[in-house]
Amino acid sequence: MGSSRDNGAHSLKPLIGSPVRDPLPKGVTGLPPIAGSVAADAGPASFTFGDPRLPARFWAKVRVLENGCWEWTATRRTGYGRFKVGSRRDRTARFLQAHRFAYETLVGPIPEGLESDHLCRNRPCIFPAHIEPVTPRENVLRGDGPSARAARQTHCLRGHPLNEINTCRLPSGKRECRPCRRLRQNARNIAIASSQAGYISNRRTPLPERVLPCLPGGDGPRGSGAGSTHGRSPFSLSAPAPLLSHRKKMAPAC
Template sequence: MAFDEAGLPAIDRFWARTQRGPQPDDCWTWTGPPTGGYGRLIVNGNRENAHRFAYTHFTGHRIPDGYHVDHLCRNQMCVNPRHLEPVTPKTNTNRGQSPSSVAARTGRCVSGKHALVGDNLRVRANGKRECRACCNDARKTYREANRDKIRAQKRASYLRNAESVKASARAYYWAKKDGD
C-alpha cells in the first residue's frame, strides 16, 4: 500500500480529492490542484498523474511502456477508470480535439478551408503536414504587414553584397596590374 509523508494511503488521498457523480458512468472529477491540466498525487514518493493511478488501481492492469491513458470522455480532470483507455501516443493525438487532430481526421487543413491532398499538401522534414495554400496566405499577409522592414533588410543585404563585389573587383584589378 502506498503511503505519503502523513501516513495516509494513496487511495485515501485519491478519494479525498475526487468527486464522484451519482451514476457509475458519470465522470469522477479530480478536485485537487491540477498540474499541466491533469490531477497529480504522490504515490510511493513519486508524483503520478491521478488518472493513471486510477486506471492501474481500479482495473488491475499495467499501462504498457510508452502508452498514454486517453480520456474517452474528453475531460482531462476525470479519473473514472471506465472513461480511461491506454493507447499509443499517435492514437491519443488523433482522438484529440486540437486543430491538427481534427485536420488529420477530416483531411482538411487547420483552417478548414482547403483539402490536404495533392499539390496542396506539404510535408516537412519533421513529418508535420501543412496546407500549402494557408502557408502562402500567411506569407503574403506577413509581407504586406512588414513591407518596410523587408525592404530595409533587402537594401542592407544589397549594400553589403555590393561592397563585397567592389572589394573583389579592386583586389582582382590590383593583382592583375601587379602581375603585368
C-alpha cells in the same frame, strides 16, 4: 467536432489512422468507454467507488459527478490530478497522476509507449471506465488541438483535395498543398520580375557626350565630312565606321 464553418470542402474528417471515436468537445463528460478497450471489457459495474484497493486518503479527494465522472478535487497540474505515494523517510515520496494510479491499481499496468486518454474529455476524472491506453498519435488525433484539426482536414483553404497527389510532406511533418504552393511561387516570381523591371526603367543615367576628332575633309563632330556624326545621337556608343577602321590615321582632336 468542428465549428459551423467547417463544412463542405473544409469539413474535418479522419485521414490515415482515424481514431476509434470522433473527438468530443470540451465539457462533454460521462460517456461510455470505447468498445474493445480494457475498461469496456471489464464493464463499469466492475469498478466500485471506494474500492479498498486504493487507500482511503485517495478516495477522500474524489467526488462523483452527475454525469458519472469520478472527479479529483485535490492538487491538479495542467488539469490532471496528482497523488502523492511513498514516504519522505525512506526518500521514496513522489507524485503520480491520480487517474493513472487509479487505472493501474484497478485495471492493470499501462503498456510502455502508450498514453492514457480520457474518453470523457474531463481531465480531473479518475474513473477507469473513462480512461483508455492509446498511442501518442491516436491521443493527439482524438483531441481538438491544431494538429488534430489539421490531420482531419480533407481540403485546403482554396478547396484543393489533400490527397497523395496534391500533398507534399514538409520536414516538420506538416502537409502542404502542391497547387497552392505553385500559385505562391508563381506570384512571387511575378512580383520579383515586376520589381526588377521597375528598377531598370527608373534607372536612366545619361551617358556623357562623346568628343569626336576632326578628320581631314570634315567639319568636326557636326560636319558632313568623313568625321560627321550627322543623324546619330550624341549619346551613341557606336563610332562611325571610318573612325573604327582608321584609328592610326586620325588627326588630332580640335
